[in-house]
Amino acid sequence: MEISVLGWGLTLGFIAVLFALDLGLGVLRPHHVGFKEAAAWSTFYVLVALAFGLVVGTQFGWGYGGEYYAGYLVEKSLSVDNLFVFVIIMSTFAVPDKYQQEVLTFGILLALVLRAILIALGATLLALFSFMFLLFGLLLIWTAVQLFRHRNEDANVEDNLLVRAARRFLPVTDEYMDGHMVTRVDGRRVVTPLFIVLLAIGGTDILFALDSIPAVFGVTQEAYIVFVANAFALLGLRALFFLVTGLLDRLVYLSTGLALILAFIGVKLILHWAHDLSDAVPVVTTPFSLAVIAVILTVTVVASLVKIRRDPSARAHSGSVVVVSRAPGRPQEKKEE
Template sequence: MLHVSALGWTLTILVILGLLALDLIIGTLKPHAVHFKEATAWSIFYIGVAVAFGVIFATISGWEFGTQYFAGYLVEKSLSVDNLFVFVIIMTTFAVPPAHQQRALTFGILLALAFRVVFIVLGAALLNLFTFMFLVFGLLLIYTAVQLYRHRDEDPDADNALVRATRRVLPVTDDYRDGKLLTRENGKRVVTPLFVVLIAIGSTDLLFALDSIPAVFGVTQETYIVFTANAFALLGLRALFFLVAGLLDRLVYLSTGLAIILAFIGVKLVLHWAHEDVSDGVWEISTNLSLIVIAAVLTVTTVASLVAVRRNPDMKAHAGSVRGHRPQQDQPPRED
């Protein structure tokens, strides 16, 4: 069992908060359109920080835990790339100006991290109290994988029920008002479309947290590793958005790859539950095998996607949807 001292937790949280503050300053105080060179530099920086942390952590705590961290980081990073699909859809749906996309992304990442912290605490408590939660989490991931595969050629609805409710309850301006969230119009307090965008991103983050936390708990049950893997995977999301936004359409098999990864981790959790509660003779999937399988699926998915798009340039990737869209029923003609 991994033991992290109070000092270790404190230093880790301070480093993460410092990096979040840096991201917040870049994304909100100086709004501007991010170009490829800048996005590349920041993406390399955040990936380098995550890898450096993993090496230092493994050197101190042992490579068994280090392997768990890197496997968890890969899982969360791959899921965060799928999250980028949804961010692109939201930005396009609400026509967010390029200068204000950084602010929306930064607040979205903060919301995502906050949701994940809550689910990490709840998940760790449930797993410590009830071993059958491994079975519950495993079945949840398998169900999610099946649904994601079934609807792999669809995109989630950015204009969801919460967004529509916000528009009905709150008055919304027609323009973005220089990236403000709240403003005054005719003496009344109103919200801007950027506020609605944050609602859309936040509700999406909540749904992604429901999948990503059980997934990373399938790789490791160490709360510290779950937290750091999530935090470092999310930290570079803002820069990665601008780096790969133009490339996402080419990852046509990403949803299929993620479905395979989620199903694999779901089976791993079910086997772990069976090993603990049914018979210690039940085979368990090791962390090393998990890391190999996850890395292999991501590699094959990426290469196959690029090859497929090169052969058929008309192919377009989709984020995939856990819940398929209901077909719209034809409305009866209105009588005048």
């Protein structure tokens, strides 16, 4: 798949325009986002993403179009798990409604920049070393096992490494100071809790990217498709956050479903690596991958709704992957930073 400099420029320009629109809505006009507004913008970003897939398919062939849709579906489903942690972050730091848009928008923009760097690194490694497919596959399978084991746990935001470092080395105000991230108090420059929240969101997304980027490389090896799939999945997160905040607790089997998706893609990557060594090893096609992912997500949602109907007290969790030892003298706690 050959993308010209003009093609990259038009793509980046289009994404920049959409982010500028999102930035204007979230930062320049801070306000409480209602259900209708969130639903309208969520629908808009999904339609834009689907339309972009039509452009990819007509310009480069429907094989690449199918890879884009599979990659977008993977990233979108994994981004919902991001939202679980975002909800926990917002509630932990008691972020006022009117400032949640601002920190989400900047957090998503930061995430896109960091992911672009990781995508470029991942594409380079895959091009240079074929065994990276094996390593990525094993990483995803390990992540799937850990996520399934700790599917009934939530992330501990207060112990996020970036948050701890910021609180240790930076002066932090107790108030949100009219939505500013950095301000002056008694002539001294200080950061506000909104800055800490941004660090928490950015740090969390880096950890998610370490799983989601190898996952999308499992359905396509085209760096362009990986990037646009990530970009369009992230673009709708701000609106999706306000749309599904009250519904996330109902997706009680989401972590289980995501663990299955990660494990499936991990196996797919390993088979891809093995196929390069021997043609006798089968490969998993993109249409089959798309069908498997769609089925897992559908079963996850339906099973979650059935569980909630039978047990209204059941509550979903974000799931935890990393187990970190706490300071001496304190009990260990499973958590995801």
